[in-house]
Amino acid sequence: MLYQIDVMSRVPVYEQIIEQTRRFILRGILEPGDQIPSVRSLSAELSVNPNTIQKALAQLERQGLVFSVPGKGTFVAGKAKVILAEQKRGELEEIQRQLRELIWAGISREELLKMVNELFDNRWSETREDGK
Amino acid sequence: MLYQIDVMSRVPVYEQIIEQTRRFILRGILEPGDQIPSVRSLSAELSVNPNTIQKALAQLERQGLVFSVPGKGTFVAGKAKVILAEQKRGELEEIQRQLRELIWAGISREELLKMVNELFDNRWSETREDGK
DNA sequence: TAACTGTATTATCACCACTAGTACACTTTT
């Protein structure tokens, strides 16, 4: 199963769906034109109410990341990747804010630069969420 | 007034108080031993219910950042800065996650490294929240 | 026709941030 939600999380289920979909598109796991799992199938496999799924998809459509065709399904939009890249750029300020805090907390310039470089070098290795 | 809250924000008022207090301590605006504005004064100046203020201070005390003396007031703990630095280190993974997303969005290694260096160089210039 | 798709509606529940009001005990100031 592609999607995975954590019911214990404080972040709303519908936001988790949005977040994961965005990540799938950004990483090319979901390509433009690809069909997103249907409302009912997602609802069943995630044990989540259909309304919750629909809420997430509706929001994704408002952002232009997907488009829905009644009777057919919901698909990844062609400009999805571009839109996502732009949005990430918009989050730059927030990331800078966090890095500033980290600097105030005493991290060294060398350590931070090294971290960034390593992130680039390991760009293609998948992120593992487990602890093993 | 030191503190400032945004009632329109989606982030809870008591979390804003916590967040700002942490920032004040981290940046040395509030030093160990300094007294934090009283529950009632904060309540009055921020137009916020005393319970909301107390909720924030109680949580800060649980984290060991402040300590309260009934009848006297609430003060910044001696080890506050150390605790804060440790906590910030703990947030490293989250920051890395965001930087990874940024890389996936197409930011170049040079641009990111340049940004980090500039953050260090401008470390002492105050952050302005206004748009002027 | 049957089984799938998205979409819409209404009602209900639960949690939580927040407010309101009151009260108690302690410390400092006058």
Next chain:
DNA sequence: AAAAGTGTACTAGTGGTGATAATACAGTTA
């Protein structure tokens, strides 16, 4: 001693919202 300020505790109520439940309608596909 009195007053004013401090932290702390308790109960009650309100509003927003995330989530569920149960239907229903319309379009598409096998």
